Amino acid sequence: MSAPPGRERRQFRALVRLFAYRFFDTDILSVHGDLSSLLSQLAALLAAFSLVMALLTGPKYAGLYQRLTAEQLHAAAWADQEFLISTSMAIVGVFTLFLWDALFPDLRDCMILGAMPVRIPTVFAAKLTALAAALGLAVVAVNSFTGLVCPFLIVPGASGALDAARDFGAFWLVILLASVFVFLLLLGVQGVALHLLPHALYMRWSSLIQTAAFFAVLTLYFLTPPLAHPHALAAPENRLWYALVPSYWFFGLFQMLTESANAALIALARRALAGVALAALAAAGTYALAYARQMRRTVEQSGIAPGFASSWGAITPWGAITPWGAIARLLARRAPERAILVFIGRTLARSRQHRLLLAIYAGMGLAYVFSQVAYVLYHFKAANYGAIEGRAQTAMGIPLILLFFLIIGLRVSFSIPIEVRANWLFRLTDPFGGGAYLDAARKTLLLFALAPVVAIAAPIYMAVWPWPRALGHMAFLVAFGLLTIELALTGFAKVPFTCSYLPGKANLKIMFGVYWGLLIIVSELVTGVEQAGLRRPASYAWLMVITLLAWLVAARRAHWARARIPALSFEEQPEPALLGLGLAGRS
Amino acid sequence: MLEVRALTKRYPGTLAVDQVSFTALPGEVTGYLGPNGSGKSTTVKMITGLLDPSAGEILYRGRPIHDNLVEFKRILGYVPEEPYLYPHLSGAEYLELAGELRDLPAATLPGKIGALLELFSLADDRHAPVSSYSKGMRQKILICAAILHDPDLIVLDEPFSGLDVHAALVLRSLIRSLAASGKTVLFSSHVLEVVEKVCHRVVILHQGRVVANDSIERLRDWMALPTLEEIFAQLVTQSDPDAIALRIAEVVRQ
16 A cells, blocks of 8 residues: 655655755754755855856857857867866766765664655655755756856857857757766776675675766776767777767767767767666666665664774774784883874774765876876977977976875875764873874874885885985985974874864865965975976075975964863854953953 | 564574564563663564564564555664664754655744753753764654654663663653553563553563563562562573672772
């Protein structure tokens, strides 16, 4: 017997509202937290990105920067069409992967909703609707300006209101289909993993699949060669790229909808439609089927005692001596510092949320590196001196940028709690004395950011560069890393992962600008100065002296700042509306 | 009447519940007892439809619950062992969600929620997020959500967890009055004093199997023991608690 439609509609509406909020983990929020401010800031960021893209794209068609020939405008239009489509696809991909854990019900959902008189198809439909709404909003935000301006500019030869309406409709239809394709494809990936892997194995590998997919999306977006060009389309050596890269399929679809008669483009358009159909089939056949089963398996798994495989930071039957425990013993002599170090290592090893956050920051670094590498690869001819210089500078900047983003990523992840209610242990034991918390945080950054980057980069540079240049670069990398770590820990007064998170406290727009500015400084200024320094030993010596001095000053400042901090913070507080100058009581 | 017949749940390598059978009658409170890991919560999850049994049957009013699980859940009230609640909702919002999912009349729902929150001394915190609630406050919200729709069958898994003395007294009385009004109450707990005062009959589980199933008076007579605690200890405790306590104290002193 099925439920009355009115009841199901009511349940559906209640569940859509619930799931829309459940995409964000609110367990970690400070009691003063305001999730809506965080969401509006994210939406504003995406819209701002769209505005910048519209401002970069639009003027060239009006001849504001330079007069382009008809052929150049045609090529620019194709490149812009593909760029806008692939950017939307990449953002939907990243957004879907960000919501990876929310695609299926978690234990809380299963325990609460499982005991309610709600049919699983209703839960499933509500979840899918909430997901579609969230992704739809992201797609609209990221195309909010480009979607209003570009359709009327990027189609060569369009004239009249009818053409404008057709191009506008085609643009949004293609963006929608491309976004749906990426979304369904990733749903299918998760569904396939759920069907193929035993539940326990899936739970362990899920975050690895998520991280791998995240890097795959970034790699595909940044390292795909720019082939949306009439000459490139005709070249036989590019056929494989067109066949394999989905953004070209949807570029072909846009071309077809805006009346291109090119057979190669029509073939790409067909591939796009087939891709959407196949992704829909795969998602329906795996995600939908896995949904009900996953609800049961999640509850069943909760009844089985969890265990960790004996690995990095794992619990072993013979006690506390694990590889990570042994490293912590080597690094920290004081018991409180060692305890915090072990806690940090185990949290990073076992918390999906923190690993994903690190992957996002590493991905941001990689994205910038990839974009630079792609620029050098695809925009300079091999014989060009600028290309050789550009490649050298890019190669030099790669570890610096990755190190910078790893340090920032780790520092940000320290601010996201693992289980706020469990922080009473640290509150009671007070690891503030002697700065154990700060030493442990510093050593974590050294071990998880500086050490791996140096360990990977050193043999590569030693193999491809003359060893004095490679050693010089490595020495600078270490000095730069030490300085960045000290700067990242300035004013840090928390045991990592124990303080509640207050969304909206850090202004995302300002932080984004700061990171972007620092990124440009690191990638351009620092590598430029270092490159010049490596050619002249005296300049290099000065560079090293200044960097090391800056590090010593930053370390000293951190020591003094620690003395002024009254107590460790476990509950993030909002900034006061009025700031006192602290003059009262001074004579 | 709730009837459990030869209920079995197997996990890979573990037999969590083994051929469990019992009956819970309307108008009675049936205690469901057992030490940690004995299979109590697994049984409760199967009765509430959260888990599928590996074998056996659960019948309510003579019909297998799996014939129409959604309809069965409409007349079921459940307080889970763990306080699963959505932390971003306030207490009132959570109850509103539960009421909407149970399709309670929209006109009367806010009044009913308000009255329940008032009676459970949660009115002042009704708009605060659940994440800021104490354990006892969360438990009260779970109890409100379980009885909001006036269910016929009430399954309580450790419902006294975290409650203060006053709230515990209220709940104890509430359980009795719910049973007195003809509802079937299954009450799983470790607190034997409360079970002894509230329950008409008890089912004791040990290592997934039923080791006793009778009224408390008959068990007392049959085992010639004065309290439920001693009966329980006799049936399921395999080691001397005093000896273990002494050893723990020794380890702490080392």
